[in-house]
Amino acid sequence: MGQVTYVRHDRVGTIVMDRGPANSIDISFVRDFDAAIEAAERDTDCFVVIVRSNLSEFFSGGGDVNKFRENAPQQNTEMIAFLHETLSKLTQSEKIYIAEIDGHALGGGYEIALACDLRFASTGKYRIGLPEVKLGLFPAAGGTQRLASLIGPARALEFMITGTTVTAEAALQLGLITRLFAEAELTEQTLAYAKQIASAATQAISKIKRSIYDGFCSHLSIGFAVERRHIATLFASEDVTARLTTFIERRRPSSADQ
Secondary structure (H helix, E strand, O other), rough: OOEEEEEEEEEEEEEEOOOOOOOOHHHHHHHHHHHHHHHHHHHHOOOOEEEOOEEEEEEOOEEEEEHHHOOOOHHHHHHHHHHHHHHHHHHHHHHHEEEEOOOEEEEEHHHHHHHEEEEEEEEOOOOEEOOOHOOOOOOOOHHHHHHHHHHHHHHHHHHHHOOOOOOOHHHHHHHOOOOEEEHHHHHHHHHHHHHHHHOOOOHOOOOOOOOHHHHHHOHHHHHHHHHHHHHHHHOOOOOHHHHHHHHHEEEEEEOOOO
């Protein structure tokens, strides 16, 4: 079984992420995620897809920092390009994708949620955010573009340049998530919502989605190209190499690293 799988019950599909301990994103994870999306898109009996984690503490902790340090800069940039392509399939689909967040959604993990149409979350002691700047990086898997579209450029800029992470309650107030449920109710409520949408006028719903994304979000592909260009420069920098090493070794940067 892969790290990311697709299953369907009635007219609602589910993409399940299950790469312990944190659903960290590397090239193999992206391949499995891409395959799960393709399976959902081929399933003509599926109208709504829930994206969730099978882990107790994480939706996804984001990029695999160990792999980032081990890989050549070009490999990291190619992985980002593949992730752009994969997550864009959610936006381009006529199906509705709902992120079910019940644990930490950080960095690339929250970017997965951003690529979904809706983000439902539970109350809890986990964090949501885009803290990549603390590693000398930035949210390059569509995060700069999608978050700015979601909450506005100024608020998105402030959120990303500070590397802020917030609780689910704060995320709802900021517009980072769509709905918030009690922890025990999240799965039931998300499924009930998905079933309601799946049983509605699905052709009209798909046209509403397409009208929004083909109009308001038509600039995304240009923004993704800008992200790839800038992240390539950062992956090749000594500063990022030092910060990744520091993060992995859990130590303060030495004067030579700064």
